[in-house]
Amino acid sequence: xxxxxxxxxxxxxxxxxxxxxxxxxxxxxxxxxxxxxxxxxxxxxxxxxxxxxxxxxxxxxxxxxxxxxxxxxxxxxxxxxxxxxxxxxxxxxxxxxxxxxxxxxxxxxxxxxxxxxxxxxxxxxxxxxxxxxxxxxxxxxxxxxxxxxxxxxxxxxxxxxxxxxxxxxxxxxxxxxxxxxxxxxxxxxxxxxxxxxxxxxxxxxxxxxxxxxxxxxxxxxxxxxxxxxxxxxxxxxxxxxxxxxxxxxxxxxxxxxxxxxxxxxxxxxxxxxxxxxxxxxxxxxxxxxxxxxxxxxxxxxxxxxxxxxxxxxxxxxxxxxxxxxxxxxxxxxxxxxxxxxxxxxxxxxxxxxxxxxxxxxxxxxxxxxxxxxxxxxxxxxxxxxxxxxxxxxxxxxxxxxxxxxxxxxxxxxxxxxxxxxxxxxxxxxxxxxxxxxxxxxxxxxxxxxxxxxxxxxxxxxxxxxxxxxxxxxxxxxxxxxxxxxxxxxxxxxxxxxxxxxxxxxxxxxxxxxxxxx
Amino acid sequence: xxxxxxxxxxxxxxxxxxxxxxxxxxxxxxxxxxxxxxxxxxxxxxxxxxxxxxxxxxxxxxxxxxxxxxxxxxxxxxxxxxxxxxxxxxxxxxxxxxxxxxxxxxxxxxxxxxxxxxxxxxxxxxxxxxxxxxxxxxx
Numbered sequence: 001x002x003x004x005x006x007x008x009x010x011x012x013x014x015x016x017x018x019x020x021x022x023x024x025x026x027x028x029x030x031x032x033x034x035x036x037x038x039x040x041x042x043x044x045x046x047x048x049x050x051x052x053x054x055x056x057x058x059x060x061x062x063x064x065x066x067x068x069x070x071x072x073x074x075x076x077x078x079x080x081x082x083x084x085x086x087x088x089x090x091x092x093x094x095x096x097x098x099x100x101x102x103x104x105x106x107x108x109x110x111x112x113x114x115x116x117x118x119x120x121x122x123x124x125x126x127x128x129x130x131x132x133x134x135x136x137x138x139x140x141x142x143x144x145x146x147x148x149x150x151x152x153x154x155x156x157x158x159x160x161x162x163x164x165x166x167x168x169x170x171x172x173x174x175x176x177x178x179x180x181x182x183x184x185x186x187x188x189x190x191x192x193x194x195x196x197x198x199x200x201x202x203x204x205x206x207x208x209x210x211x212x213x214x215x216x217x218x219x220x221x222x223x224x225x226x227x228x229x230x231x232x233x234x235x236x237x238x239x240x241x242x243x244x245x246x247x248x249x250x251x252x253x254x255x256x257x258x259x260x261x262x263x264x265x266x267x268x269x270x271x272x273x274x275x276x277x278x279x280x281x282x283x284x285x286x287x288x289x290x291x292x293x294x295x296x297x298x299x300x301x302x303x304x305x306x307x308x309x310x311x312x313x314x315x316x317x318x319x320x321x322x323x324x325x326x327x328x329x330x331x332x333x334x335x336x337x338x339x340x341x342x343x344x345x346x347x348x349x350x351x352x353x354x355x356x357x358x359x360x361x362x363x364x365x366x367x368x369x370x371x372x373x374x375x376x377x378x379x380x381x382x383x384x385x386x387x388x389x390x391x392x393x394x395x396x397x398x399x400x401x402x403x404x405x406x407x408x409x410x411x412x413x414x415x416x417x418x419x420x421x422x423x424x425x426x427x428x429x430x431x432x433x434x435x436x437x438x439x440x441x442x443x444x445x446x447x448x449x450x451x452x453x454x455x456x457x458x459x460x461x462x463x464x465x466x467x468x469x470x471x472x473x474x475x476x477x478x479x480x481x482x483x484x485x486x487x488x489x490x491x492x493x494x495x496x497x498x499x500x501x502x503x504x505x506x507x508x509x510x511x512x513x514x515x516x517x
Numbered sequence: 518x519x520x521x522x523x524x525x526x527x528x529x530x531x532x533x534x535x536x537x538x539x540x541x542x543x544x545x546x547x548x549x550x551x552x553x554x555x556x557x558x559x560x561x562x563x564x565x566x567x568x569x570x571x572x573x574x575x576x577x578x579x580x581x582x583x584x585x586x587x588x589x590x591x592x593x594x595x596x597x598x599x600x601x602x603x604x605x606x607x608x609x610x611x612x613x614x615x616x617x618x619x620x621x622x623x624x625x626x627x628x629x630x631x632x633x634x635x636x637x638x639x640x641x642x643x644x645x646x647x648x649x650x651x652x653x654x655x656x
Binding site: 063066067068071072077078080091093155156158185186187188189196245246305306307331332333335336339340341342343345346349350352353373374375376377416417438439441 | 541542563651
């Protein structure tokens with residue numbers, strides 16, 4: 001057993017004999033969706049078992065781990081997951097959590113509500129009447145309270161952020177303060193490597209402790225192989241405990257009246273397919289919010305690391321599918337993004353104190369697909385939609401122009417194989433002759449939509465309630481149910497939709513229990 | 518994770534790539550290269566059994582790149598460091614996508630590892646984890 005800030009975790013890797021458990025609800029995954037569901041269902045009096053494939057890393061350890069050490073312990077594929085671009089599409093680095101708390105441990109903590117126009121599209125055009133701003137408002141409010149969503153104060157903006165805000169202002173671009181799930185932030189600028197001060201209220205220090213206090217059992221190192229389905233009703237799950245080499249040797253099973261799959265948009269489709277859910281929509285429609293960043297070199301000393309990692313954003317270009325978001329990803333990560341090799345690269349790295357960074361992402365149309373492979377990890381492909389290519393170029397253009405407007409001497413663009421730009425004229429040239437998308441350096445943090453909700457089974461994998469169309473008492477409760485991309489960071493939306501699904505399950509419990517009998 | 522070890526051949530290639538990537542007037546020092554190889558081994562040991570062979574295959578690809586590009590009749594690790602640096606630069610600017618992809622994968626991974634070294638961070642002017650800005654509110 002391991003304990004930290006109220007989370008009691010049974011370490012599966014310590015188990016030497018097969019284990020059989022039973023509960024009202026078994027939840028596969030422990031990230032943003034799973035943790036919210038665990039809390040709400042325990043609050044409703046249900047017994048809950050949470051199964052996490054990854055290890056338990058105590059929050060007190062986050063500050064002691066270097067970035068790559070964090071990735072080794074807490075990220076899927078040690079931070080080396082990637083999406084294979086098809087055709088003229090970028091090769092996208094994709095960061096996903098694989099630990100108790102899931103990706104919430106590795107996010108920047110940015111909290112947006114789902115934009116109203118997106119919800120109007122879902123409710124009116126896609127026939128999902130409960131996905132309106134009004135219907136979700138109370139769910140947002142509850143989640144925001146639990147994870148302590150607060151606005152980043154002005155004094156936590158690093159000098160680098162201030163420079164970009166100045167550049168944006170000169171271009172007539174309005175920047176707004178971001179909201180994050182923090183309390184007592186000291187501006188270490190390393191939220192995505194686990195907060196060293198425990199100031200980011202990821203679900204392992206917010207929702208899961210509450211679920212534990214109400215009796216939930218959290219098991220780490222527990223890989224679920226399949227959902228047991230009998231007579232069209234989910235009955236539980238089977239899997240293996242993973243040892244330190246990630247080999248599964250000790251089997252376990254959990255019998256339950258309801259099964260909740262919440263392993264994220266990449267692994268939820270894999271588990272559903274392994275369990276016989278063969279809807280053609282499972283694994284398709286994946287959206288990513290492809291993101292880019294530019295690095296700008298100034299004459300003045302900027303020390304961009306001193307401040308909140310993500311303090312401001314602009315939605316001024318939302319109608320063009322572009323959101324601009326301040327970011328500072330850490331000095332070793334920045335060093336990896338500088339062009340060049342040897343002395344030339346080193347010369348740029350040694351100007352890191354003069355560096356400011358800004359990022360942006362696009363509200364993409366999809367084109368991603370998750371496929372099962374011979375092993376545990378899926379093959380994820382992405383064919384960028386034709387309308388998304390100019391969006392990505394526009395995003396890069398805006399970031400570059402903001403940097404020069406702020407007085408940058410040189411700007412490193414997210415395009416492989418080009419030198420730093422020395423003038424805005426070079427941006428004009430770039431826009432006039434855009435690079436192939438496969439040369440754009442992209443990252444993604446918000447995979448969504450691979451088991452999307454729909455009004456009928458011909459259009460998606462799950463009902464509006466989160467229950468799969470094909471199997472009764474089998475629910476999906478993570479970002480994969482979102483029917484489209486949302487154009488903003490997805491942590492709070494995933495938690496909120498999970499809250500809606502979980503409270504719906506709790507309200508409908510008598511019927512679900514009758515079915516399971 | 519705990520039991521994966523790189524083959525001697527792959528160790529040599531990782532070390533040679535790192536030396537080419539980070540070559541400068543005074544270094545990198547041998548102990549820095551030893552550390553990069555050790556951390557790289559840990560990183561590869563932490564990935565799935567599906568991804569691991571892909572990463573190792575990419576190393577072999579780099580190893581035989583001098584022959585594939587008709588640059589030299591020797592494997593990468595046997596080239597002088599200046600030629601390795603030049604070859605890596607050529608990979609970065611190449612129009613051949615597999616070359617760029619292999620380069621970017623290894624540059625990203627090894628650079629993040631290399632610049633986690635405290636002495637390197639001090640040399641670039643990074644003061645470490647201490648921060649001042651948040652104190653302005655406390656004050």
